[in-house]
Amino acid sequence: GAGVSQSPSNKVTEKGKDVELRCDPISGHTALYWYRQSLGQGLEFLIYFQGNSAPDKSGLPSDRFSAERTGGSVSTLTIQRTQQEDSAVYLCASSFQGGEGETQYFGPGTRLLVL
């Protein structure tokens, strides 16, 4: 079946602009995760959605970052007033139910460059 899809694949924006990144998880997966991968920083967790539960936002780096998940499927990560340090690859992953030990399947990522 289809894997996790993300759009856009690349985004170049100017400092101070808002951006929206989209993730479409694997069909039937109720758990969805956003991660960020910066040069030299590794993969960092941002936010987690599971079904209709309140999201775990503990990884969001500032209040400029927010995310929503509509209808338990597609998710949008929004970064307001972008800064140069927001430049990174934003990866979305999904898993079947979100439990301990579950395999997370990653999408191709959105490469964000803030000028």
Next chain:
Amino acid sequence: QKEVEQNSGPLSVPEGAIASLNCTYSDRVSQSFFWYRQYSGKSPELIMSIYSNGDKEDGRFTAQLNKASQYVSLLIRDSQPSDSATYLCAVNDDAGTALIFGKGTTLSVSS
């Protein structure tokens, strides 16, 4: 906050050799451990998961877990140039949901 440590490398091995990738983790109660492979410019792809002490084999790959030493490793036998990639070690966070990743070890297999 849990931490995962890996040697950044690069680890260079000749084709056909065994590549040994190591990872240590800070939280003794961690239960689930994962090895992901990431080719340059691509997203991470799961290679192995391991939950119990000992070895787990899948083809040319063997994951080894030692919870007493808080150590997990990945052995790649008969290394191929196509194995050249960054290998990421990960554990579940305290909630058992998100993954905490090491910074990865870059492996280079020369033909």
